Amino acid sequence: MNQRPFIPFHRPLIGNEEIEEVVATLKSGWLTTGPRTGQFESEFREYVRAPYALAVSSGTAALHLALAALGIGPGDEVITTPLTFCSTVHTILHVGATPVLADVDADGNIDPDSVEARITERTRAIVPVHLGGLPCDMKRIWAIARQHRLRVVEDAAHAAGAGYRGFPVGAGHPPSGERSDAVAFSFYATKNLTTGEGGMVTCHDEFLYHQMRVLCLHGVNKDAWNRYTEKGQWFYEVIAPGFKYNLPDILSAIGIHQLRKLDGFIAARRELAARYARELADVEGVELPREVRGRKHAWHLYAIRLHLDHLAIDRAAFIQELRQRRIGCSVHFIPIARLAAYARLAESPRNHCPRAMEMFHRLISLPIYPGLTDEEVLHTARSVRQVAIEHRKAKVFAAGGTTY
Numbered sequence: 510m511n512q513r514p515f516i517p518f519h520r521p522l523i524g525n526e527e528i529e530e531v532v533a534t535l536k537s538g539w540l541t542t543g544p545r546t547g548q549f550e551s552e553f554r555e556y557v558r559a560p561y562a563l564a565v566s567s568g569t570a571a572l573h574l575a576l577a578a579l580g581i582g583p584g585d586e587v588i589t590t591p592l593t594f595c596s597t598v599h600t601i602l603h604v605g606a607t608p609v610l611a612d613v614d615a616d617g618n619i620d621p622d623s624v625e626a627r628i629t630e631r632t633r634a635i636v637p638v639h640l641g642g643l644p645c646d647m648k649r650i651w652a653i654a655r656q657h658r659l660r661v662v663e664d665a666a667h668a669a670g671a672g673y674r675g676f677p678v679g680a681g682h683p684p685s686g687e688r689s690d691a692v693a694f695s696f697y698a699t700k701n702l703t704t705g706e707g708g709m710v711t712c713h714d715e716f717l718y719h720q721m722r723v724l725c726l727h728g729v730n731k732d733a734w735n736r737y738t739e740k741g742q743w744f745y746e747v748i749a750p751g752f753k754y755n756l757p758d759i760l761s762a763i764g765i766h767q768l769r770k771l772d773g774f775i776a777a778r779r780e781l782a783a784r785y786a787r788e789l790a791d792v793e794g795v796e797l798p799r800e801v802r803g804r805k806h807a808w809h810l811y812a813i814r815l816h817l818d819h820l821a822i823d824r825a826a827f828i829q830e831l832r833q834r835r836i837g838c839s840v841h842f843i844p845i846a847r848l849a850a851y852a853r854l855a856e857s858p859r860n861h862c863p864r865a866m867e868m869f870h871r872l873i874s875l876p877i878y879p880g881l882t883d884e885e886v887l888h889t890a891r892s893v894r895q896v897a898i899e900h901r902k903a904k905v906f907a908a909g910g911t912t913y
């Protein structure tokens with residue numbers, strides 16, 4: 510039998526514009542952070558409508574810098590979600606703080622009620638994650654933060670191009686003045702906008718931006734450096750033991766063009782999501798992700814949730830069936846409590862998140878990315894339908910004991 514070509518879970522979409530800009534950068538003689546990173550930052554700032562944007566080497570670096578620059582450290586507790594990538598929680602530990610896990614809502618995003626229940630006098634910050642590109646209930650989270658005087662750092666690794674109440678994620682909500690302290694984006698290879706590896710952290714506070722910028726590059730105070738070089742001196746000042754988190758121009762060259770295409774990318778993802786929704790709406794045993802009013806989904810992921818009580822197979826077998834039909838799937842995410850590094854954290858009853866643990870066993874992320882063809886999305890949707898129907902659980906009727 511002739512096998513159809515495999516549909517990978519992800520394929521990046523890099524055009525000639527990106528390639529030519531990288532080549533031009535290599536020829537320019539300026540490889541590390543320079544004019545192209547400056548341009549990428551200023552265009553990103555405009556895109557998300559935030560006054561400050563700092564390009565960094567990863568989304569993880571963006572989170573770490575924000576927490577460090579906000580002065581979060583030993584003795585502090587930071588509340589986040591268990592349905593996230595491990596580095597969201599790593600960065601909390603990296604600043605010396607204690608991560609606390611709050612449970613998720615029906616969409617898999619952090620549940621504000623659960624956040625509230627976790628607050629103690631040690632709580633300093635909340636790190637909500639816009640899972641799959643669907644913004645969290647930020648209005649509630651901002652209200653909780655205001656009431657308890659907490660910092661908010663959004664993990665927007667999936668949410669470049671997403672929107673909240675009419676504004677891009679990163680802008681906050683200008684009419685009410687509500688916003689987070691910092692918003693961290695990732696440009697990892699699989700993300701909505703990619704530079705291969707990279708990230709951006711945006712904020713509205715000049716002082717915070719300055720702190721992050723200094724910490725981003727070894728703690729070198731650039732303003733002091735400028736002053737000294739004006740005097741023709743070799744001296745520069747290091748005001749803190751900083752990190753090496755800057756984004757080089759070679760990568761910003763890719764980002765500049767990816768950003769210009771981002772709205773088109775999101776529109777393509779939106780169409781694919783609508784296609785899945787049309788094809789799968791009536792399939793019993795499969796629950797579909799939704800878009801919530803007032804929140805523009807970036808459709809970074811299309812995570813279906815199996816109704817395991819309708820099915821005779823589990824999630825792993827379902828993924829295997831799809832693989833046999835030449836479709837690559839993934840799971841977002843293995844809950845933090847299931848990772849070996851966090852076994853001890855999970856032991857504390859305070860970190861128990863039953864809804865996240867239950868949802869984990871039902872999650873399958875289907876391929877969704879610009880460049881996925883209509884034929885591929887149809888084959889994927891029809892395969893999901895077929896597997897769900899073929900492995901439907903036999904129903905037992907109490908009355909006659911008839912099974913079918």
Ligand SMILES: *Cc1c(COP(=O)(O)O)cnc(C)c1O
Pocket residue numbers: 566567568569570593594596597638664666667694695696697707708
């Ligand atoms: C990808 C990702 C990160 C980390 O981004 P990197 O750029 O890979 O460091 C953080 N949080 C979430 C939810 C992610 O998906």
